[in-house]
Amino acid sequence: MKKARYLFPSDYMADPSVHVFNDKLYIYPSHDWDSGAAFDDDGGHFEMKDYHVLTLTDIENEEATDCGKILDLQDIPWAGRQMWDNDVVEKDGKYYLIFSAKDKNDVFHLGVAVADRPEGPFKPQPDPIRGSYSIDPCVFKDDDGSIYVYFGGLWGGQLQRYKDNKAIGKEYLPEGDEPALPSRVVKMTDDVLQFAEEPKPVVVVDDNGEPLKASDPHRFFEASWMHKCNGKYYFSYSTGDTHLLCYAVGDNPYGPFTYKGVVLEPVVGWTTHHSIVQYKGKWYLFHHDCVPSNDITWLRSLKVLELDVNADGEIKTAKSE
Numbered sequence: 105m106k107k108a109r110y111l112f113p114s115d116y117m118a119d120p121s122v123h124v125f126n127d128k129l130y131i132y133p134s135h136d137w138d139s140g141a142a143f144d145d146d147g148g149h150f151e152m153k154d155y156h157v158l159t160l161t162d163i164e165n166e167e168a169t170d171c172g173k174i175l176d177l178q179d180i181p182w183a184g185r186q187m188w189d190n191d192v193v194e195k196d197g198k199y200y201l202i203f204s205a206k207d208k209n210d211v212f213h214l215g216v217a218v219a220d221r222p223e224g225p226f227k228p229q230p231d232p233i234r235g236s237y238s239i240d241p242c243v244f245k246d247d248d249g250s251i252y253v254y255f256g257g258l259w260g261g262q263l264q265r266y267k268d269n270k271a272i273g274k275e276y277l278p279e280g281d282e283p284a285l286p287s288r289v290v291k292m293t294d295d296v297l298q299f300a301e302e303p304k305p306v307v308v309v310d311d312n313g314e315p316l317k318a319s320d321p322h323r324f325f326e327a328s329w330m331h332k333c334n335g336k337y338y339f340s341y342s343t344g345d346t347h348l349l350c351y352a353v354g355d356n357p358y359g360p361f362t363y364k365g366v367v368l369e370p371v372v373g374w375t376t377h378h379s380i381v382q383y384k385g386k387w388y389l390f391h392h393d394c395v396p397s398n399d400i401t402w403l404r405s406l407k408v409l410e411l412d413v414n415a416d417g418e419i420k421t422a423k424s425e
Contacts, residue, residue, distance in 0.1 A: 108409040108425045111168045111390075112158060116397065118404035119327070119377040120390040121191035121242065125199075125222040129383060131158040131168055131390065132192050132201070136403050147260030149402045152187045153177040155203065157223055163388060163408055174224030175201065175217050181230045183215065184208040189327070189377065192222065193243040193251055193296065200296040201226045202253060204239040212239050212262050214255060216297050235299050237271070238263045238288070240377075244330040244357065251296055252357050254306060256287035257326030258344060263287070269303055283315040284308070284323035287341065289358055306339060307360040308352045321346040322363060327377040330357070333387075333417045340367055342376045349376050349391070351419055364418070367411075371424045374401040380411065387411040389422060 116136035123130050132155065139151035154176045158168035177187055183205040190203035201217040201224075214236035217226035239261040242254040256263045263285060264275040278285055288303040308316050308324055316323040325344025330337065339361040340351040347370035352361035368376065373394030381388055389409045397403035412420040 106410055106412075108407045108422075110396070111160065111406040111408055112170070113167070113396065113405065115170070116403045117156070117158070117406045118375070118392040119189040119240075120379055120392065120406055121189070121329075122379045122381045122388075122390045123192060123194075123222075124381065124383060125194060127161075129160040129163070129381070130192070130222050131160065131406070132190055133158065133392075133406060134187065134189055138400075138403060143401075145259055147186075150186060150188065150260075151402075153185075155187060155190055155201070155226075158406075159223070163383060163386075163410075168406070171223045174219070175203070175226045175228065177205070180205065180215060180217075180228045182207055182213075182232055184210065186212075188212075189240045191241050191243040193245050194222070195245070195249075195251065195296055198296075199224075199226070200243070202233075202241045202243050204241060204255070207232065211237070213237060214241050214253070229297060233298055235269060235303070237266055237269075240326050240328055242328045242330055242379075243292075246357060247332075250357075251292040252289055252330070253292060253299075254287060254289050254328035254330055254339070255303075256306075256324075256328065258285060261326055278318035280317070280319050282318045284318045284320065286315075287324050287326075287328050304358055306358075308339070308341075308363050309360045310363055313360070313362075316363060322348065322350045322366070327375075329379050331380050331382075333382075333413070336417060337361070338380070338417075338419075340378065340380060342378070344375075347371070347374070347376055349378055349389075353417070366421045367419055368409075368422045369424045372399055373404060375404070387413045387419075393424070 213232035
């Protein structure tokens with residue numbers, strides 16, 4: 105399989121976080137629908153209101169199976185609207201869904217919901233994670249069992265409203281030769297319900313060790329993902345308004361991460377959001393585009409593509425199809 109294909113044509117899903125549990129692939133997407141909200145640069149038209157989980161065992165031939173709704177906006181005591189990206193991690197037989205949503209004051213936070221099975225249903229905690237902000241959580245479980253969350257997104261993701269993990273009075277976006285605004289990484293507590301520390305910046309640097317500049321088309325914008333290959337840590341992300349998926353490599357979960365290249369060329373639709381997973385000896389890129397909806401950027405469809413990864417871990421740039 106070297107050609108991308110759609111996974112779930114019967115509904116609009118996006119932002120796939122994919123993991124292997126019990127030898128089966130579980131896809132945790134956001135769930136698009138047309139609320140009628142007007143398009144704006146802060147993503148007000150992305151009015152997602154619930155999460156489903158999809159399963160898959162034969163990547164190359166099957167459509168994904170919808171296991172049903174696992175969490176609804178009305179069941180989250182603190183949330184007001186816009187259930188954006190989410191991810192799931194297993195620990196000691198429990199499954200923890202970490203998600204992003206706006207509170208009743210329209211401020212994004214991360215929340216946690218817990219289940220006994222990867223199919224859910226998930227029961228949300230009554231309050232968001234203390235000290236959390238912004239969007240797009242990726243939950244990474246390292247080989248020693250430590251669990252980290254990577255998060256953050258610009259513009260509608262509100263990352264530019266924070267400095268040193270504190271809200272600032274006036275949002276600030278770097279420009280030109282200033283260092284690009286980085287995403288965040290934080291280790292979770294043993295119960296996977298709170299941050300165990302202050303979030304740290306995830307710095308992507310060039311070959312000279314200099315942080316990528318705000319004007320660099322390959323700088324971070326949103327959609328963090330972390331995977332390991334050959335003992336190295338691969339931080340991949342969306343560049344947002346330059347519409348690329350890129351990756352950088354480091355020696356530990358905190359980085360810094362050295363920029364290596366483009367994973368995927370621009371797709372149809374404004375957003376690009378993904379996960380990279382190894383399954384049955386092959387590496388796959390799960391992502392979305394807007395071809396089936398005729399380029400309606402808030403109605404996206406899930407896709408999968410086999411990646412070409414060299415023996416040394418280099419990811420070759422994939423073509424959008």
